[in-house]
Amino acid sequence: MKLFFSSASPYVRKCTVFALELGLADRIETLPSKVSPVLRDASVVQANPLGKVPTLIIEDGVALFDSRVICEYLNAEGGGTLFPAADHPQRFAILAQQALADGILDAALLARYETTRPEGTQWDAWVAGQMEKIKSGLDWVEAHADTFYDRVDVGTISFGCALGYLDFRFADYGWRNKYPKSAAWFEAFSARPSMQATVPHV
């Protein structure tokens, strides 16, 4: 398998954490990528019309994306239990937790992209709307973080990658001060080798 990679992308991180947890990392070759919302990487576009990372090319040449599809594929390929089974009573609640974590990340990425716009084209209300989503999302995480211990699944991995991204790109936001239960859980979860090996960097 070949994975279009970026060390700064939280969605790539989700996939890499999955690969490490499932013992599949040595079967994945990483390919460099240079993608942004306004600049396309032709090599990625050739595999994924959206031109986004992560994109995983599997053995038969099929390209899989986005991170949710890749993570579920890796879980199946590795015979894992990181996705709850079809008859798991919490299956859809846990999938919605992944959606919440991804939604926090979508909002964080849009807020960050806003800062890269030319001077004069930034719009405070847009950033405020995204930061409100992040705040409400973190409020939910804080109310539930006590239940995350001992859970290693698509929900907790997604939350871990979301909180790690806030550390990486929104250090001034100081989420740990406002959300102590989340911070305590994240500290414990971050000790996993899969998380240690994937700390985001430029």
Place this chain on the structure above:
Amino acid sequence: MKLFFSSASPYVRKCTVFALELGLADRIETLPSKVSPVLRDASVVQANPLGKVPTLIIEDGVALFDSRVICEYLNAEGGGTLFPAADHPQRFAILAQQALADGILDAALLARYETTRPEGTQWDAWVAGQMEKIKSGLDWVEAHADTFYDRVDVGTISFGCALGYLDFRFADYGWRNKYPKSAAWFEAFSARPSMQATVPHV
């Protein structure tokens, strides 16, 4: 079940098409919503911290989102085959088709939101980047539309909702002229009662 609804949202449409195809529509009560990237709807936020539609409240009070999670839940609840089974050889390729259609929609929504920004804060390169994603996505659809006939699944339903959204919000884009095979398939697919009943409107 209760669904926070918007007649203009292509992601709500996916869920409603699923409900109709699966014979579940009469078990779903729709709730009004007023959401935008900069204005939050408190009643939606209470169920879904992201404040987005669709959000589905299921019998035990759990809130499911986003559209992918809701569609998969409805498919399971209705005993449907709109999601390929775990052992389906094309399962992940079809899930990636949903991701492609959702990515076309994400780009279209971001391009549209750009037009709602205050004068002077619009950035042409941002819109161009989103429109490139739409173009590459439609190129892929055009190359594969001949294989969509007789397929009613999460991939084709997602493509149908994406093309329907372009008709609704990007009528001037004229995608039918550039993509005749896609247009022919869409015309056939749009005849389904589930698609007829969910044509987007303000």
